Amino acid sequence: MEQASAAVGGTPVPEEFNDNALIRKLSHFAPLSVADCGVLDELVSQEERMSARVDIFSEGTVPQYVFVVLEGMAVRYRDLPDGGRQLMTFFLPGDLCDMHALIAKPMDHSISAITPVRLAAISPARMMDIFAHHPRISAALWWNLMQEEAMLRERIVALGRRDARGRIAYFLCEMLWRYTAIGMNNQQSLLLPLTQTELGDTLGLTPVHINRILKEFRENKLIKVQNKMMTLLKLSALQQLSGFTKDYLLLDGTTNYVTKYLIEEANGAYH
Amino acid sequence: MEQASAAVGGTPVPEEFNDNALIRKLSHFAPLSVADCGVLDELVSQEERMSARVDIFSEGTVPQYVFVVLEGMAVRYRDLPDGGRQLMTFFLPGDLCDMHALIAKPMDHSISAITPVRLAAISPARMMDIFAHHPRISAALWWNLMQEEAMLRERIVALGRRDARGRIAYFLCEMLWRYTAIGMNNQQSLLLPLTQTELGDTLGLTPVHINRILKEFRENKLIKVQNKMMTLLKLSALQQLSGFTKDYLLLDGTTNYVTKYLIEEANGAYH
DNA sequence: CGTAGGCTTGATTCTTGTCAACCGCGGTGG
DNA sequence: CCACCGCGGTTGACAAGAATCAAGCCTACG
Numbered sequence: 001m002e003q004a005s006a007a008v009g010g011t012p013v014p015e016e017f018n019d020n021a022l023i024r025k026l027s028h029f030a031p032l033s034v035a036d037c038g039v040l041d042e043l044v045s046q047e048e049r050m051s052a053r054v055d056i057f058s059e060g061t062v063p064q065y066v067f068v069v070l071e072g073m074a075v076r077y078r079d080l081p082d083g084g085r086q087l088m089t090f091f092l093p094g095d096l097c098d099m100h101a102l103i104a105k106p107m108d109h110s111i112s113a114i115t116p117v118r119l120a121a122i123s124p125a126r127m128m129d130i131f132a133h134h135p136r137i138s139a140a141l142w143w144n145l146m147q148e149e150a151m152l153r154e155r156i157v158a159l160g161r162r163d164a165r166g167r168i169a170y171f172l173c174e175m176l177w178r179y180t181a182i183g184m185n186n187q188q189s190l191l192l193p194l195t196q197t198e199l200g201d202t203l204g205l206t207p208v209h210i211n212r213i214l215k216e217f218r219e220n221k222l223i224k225v226q227n228k229m230m231t232l233l234k235l236s237a238l239q240q241l242s243g244f245t246k247d248y249l250l251l252d253g254t255t256n257y258v259t260k261y262l263i264e265e266a267n268g269a270y271h
Numbered sequence: 272m273e274q275a276s277a278a279v280g281g282t283p284v285p286e287e288f289n290d291n292a293l294i295r296k297l298s299h300f301a302p303l304s305v306a307d308c309g310v311l312d313e314l315v316s317q318e319e320r321m322s323a324r325v326d327i328f329s330e331g332t333v334p335q336y337v338f339v340v341l342e343g344m345a346v347r348y349r350d351l352p353d354g355g356r357q358l359m360t361f362f363l364p365g366d367l368c369d370m371h372a373l374i375a376k377p378m379d380h381s382i383s384a385i386t387p388v389r390l391a392a393i394s395p396a397r398m399m400d401i402f403a404h405h406p407r408i409s410a411a412l413w414w415n416l417m418q419e420e421a422m423l424r425e426r427i428v429a430l431g432r433r434d435a436r437g438r439i440a441y442f443l444c445e446m447l448w449r450y451t452a453i454g455m456n457n458q459q460s461l462l463l464p465l466t467q468t469e470l471g472d473t474l475g476l477t478p479v480h481i482n483r484i485l486k487e488f489r490e491n492k493l494i495k496v497q498n499k500m501m502t503l504l505k506l507s508a509l510q511q512l513s514g515f516t517k518d519y520l521l522l523d524g525t526t527n528y529v530t531k532y533l534i535e536e537a538n539g540a541y542h
Numbered sequence: 543c544g545t546a547g548g549c550t551t552g553a554t555t556c557t558t559g560t561c562a563a564c565c566g567c568g569g570t571g572g
Numbered sequence: 573c574c575a576c577c578g579c580g581g582t583t584g585a586c587a588a589g590a591a592t593c594a595a596g597c598c599t600a601c602g
Binding site: 212 | 557558559560561
């Protein structure tokens with residue numbers, strides 16, 4: 001999982017920054033200059049590692065930093081009083097968690113590492129500094145935020161209006177496209193280091209039912225599973241099954257108000 | 272519904288601005304100065320009216336403005352290929368819809384008026400200007416964004432992990448607290464101008480099932496319904512039934528990094 | 543006065559959950 | 573080195589919550 005092929009779409013990333021997942025991701029959202037890439041590269045130069053199944057932020061604590069996932073997978077989840085849990089957001093390489101740090105409130109949920117992760121911590125002050133002085137990066141972060149919201153809405157649609165087959169198919173498609181965006185889609189295969197229980201806690205289903213649908217998908221040759229690697233053999237069939245379209249992921253960012261304005265601002269047009 | 276009692280919590284709003292729902296709402300998130308209130312008041316001075324059931328933004332179009340709801344209720348929803356629909360977000364007075372305008376992308380969903388609404392349109396340029404030059408307002412808008420995300424997550428929890436009773440109870444509680452935040456909670460009564468079909472499309476249930484649960488709630492004296500007014504007779508029972516806590520609504524904002532930083536920035540600490 | 547949309551209710555079906563058992567594997571400790 | 577243990581996956585039998593189908597009612601509105 002260390003090897004990343006060039007990310008698909010977005011503006012080209014200079015060769016030297018191609019192993020930086022944050023840059024690969026944000027390049028989808030705004031045309032980053034080489035200088036921008038340099039800033040981002042420096043931003044995530046202080047690495048930390050955490051083991052699988054360790055909490056990065058725990059419910060009730062006040063997060064001190066915004067974290068960027070550089071490698072591995074993390075998840076935002078909530079434990080419920082009745083013993084259940086709901087997994088809400090998966091963080092892949094290049095994803096930011098959690099802007100929540102900027103408002104310095106105790107969290108109402110936790111974030112934990114699913115696999116061993118490599119992370120970079122960014123102080124809120126540094127983050128605000130970026131917003132103030134790097135217009136293209138700010139624009140990209142803004143798009144990133146819009147993408148996060150769109151993914152939450154899409155999850156709501158899936159949970160509210162799709163049956164078990166549709167939910168699972170949608171989830172696999174979304175993960176594939178997210179991996180594709182950061183250059184980690186290898187032959188329609190994606191790393192899904194989740195147990196069936198975790199999948200159930202993501203999609204509002206029981207592990208037993210997840211198991212049955214996955215079995216059906218396997219028998220129908222829609223997917224192939226080996227170890228933690230899942231291959232989507234019939235992507236179009238899965239997309240149709242769930243009504244999935246990748247539009248909401250905003251992976252073809254073009255010029256927009258935020259970018260335009262911020263760049264003009266930087267050039268002194270308003271100052 | 273025009274009469275608004277003083278909003279509960281947040282920093283006090285100067286008397287003269289008390290009929291401005293945006294100010295009432297944002298005062299929960301940052302300590303607004305009188306000057307800030309003036310800016311916000313001017314920001315929403317250009318009013319528009321739209322009739323019930325009219326689309327404000329339609330799927331596929333590129334929104335030109337950010338709208339603020341001043342009066343009435345609107346909803347963000349998506350129509351599905353199979354004829355179903357999912358309602359995602361309800362906009363009450365003081366709510367902003369839709370920051371999406373800032374990224375100038377065709378929308379993957381629609382926003383429409385549920386009741387007749389009074390709106391104010393804000394141009395993206397003006398919005399960016401606010402971000403650049405009004406730190407406390409920016410901070411409040413940031414909190415506002417975090418609140419929106421939190422509400423989406425809470426919906427996911429409800430749809431993924433709660434049964435019909437829990438979902439409906441949670442939704443009623445959330446609406447009550449949101450109304451409370453803008454001073455429109457009158458004796459635990461709230462205006463819910465939704466059909467049972469719309470409630471179903473919100474909570475992933477059929478109208479028939481919504482009907483049965485509401486009947487049960489009525490028989491158990493948990494709620495009282497008259498016309499479009501719903502009274503939560505046993506709020507604590509409803510909160511318990513759904514595991515609801517209002518924490519995620521962030522209605523007790525305190526000093527935080529965004530505010531601090533933006534204010535220092537404005538004072539020239541970093542320039 | 544007629545009609546359509548929304549509400550209400552009953553009968554029935556079906557998707558998903560629950561309970562229970564078994565298998566296989568990897569890790570651990572004797 | 574091997575026995576044991578626990579977790580995750582798999583499967584079957586059964587139960588339950590919600591959907592579906594269908595019909596009647598009320599009321600706002602043209």
